[in-house]
Amino acid sequence: MTPEERLAELGLTLPQVVPPVAAYVPALRSGDHVYVSGQVPVADGKVLAEGKVGAEIDPDRAKELARVCALNGVAALKSVVGDLSNVVRIVKVVGFVASDPSFTGQPQVINGASELFGEVFGEAGKHARSAVGVAALPLNVPVEVELIAEVR
Template structure:
């Protein structure tokens, strides 16, 4: 088991199977020494962790948990593309989309669910640039969608 996967196990986590695309795309693409993931929804055991809008039906705390699950799913897509997470040398960028009510402005706190997991798994190499964007709706009424870009050796 690679270093990042050992750290996941120490956190009590394991990579899920790669989520099947819900439309016409692939979960991840490698070009040169970067892997770009498609937006990952918060699927766990085949179902969304939560549905609805953050600040409405979904609390910010539950949404942060969803963002963490999205990041875990993104790592599964990266591993499927690379074969092993140990070849990830840096998490470059994270984009978190947060389906939220108009009054909600805590998107960065929701995105921390993904960012903190990546820091826990990759240490300093998990520190990344990030955007946290509020949106009106996401596929399947998911409250959060996360995509990542990683650099590989």
């Protein structure tokens, strides 16, 4: 089954690539790798949530938002490679979680993104990862996800 077929089976439609909010591109190919810039939880041009996880944002909601970030990342990846079957592997994922100082569940939040990559790409979606708590993120979003993919 192709990644596009898996997306359809999951009932997911790739969104339009989120336009950059500063001086960068959403995704860039260099050799056999595509570097996808940090993706935030935006849908239909609107930020889906603002605030810190563990304060204004519940961890389960933040996990759902990380999934939205990952879906936006897949859209950016597809914009560079055309067919998602050209993805050999999701190599590395970095997730940033705007966290209340007492919140330490960043890995569980970023699982929302990691699980989506596994569902869409199967074995090729297994990746190395970092989940980092930060004081603030652009647009006051609670989560941001970036990735590196190996492609053919």
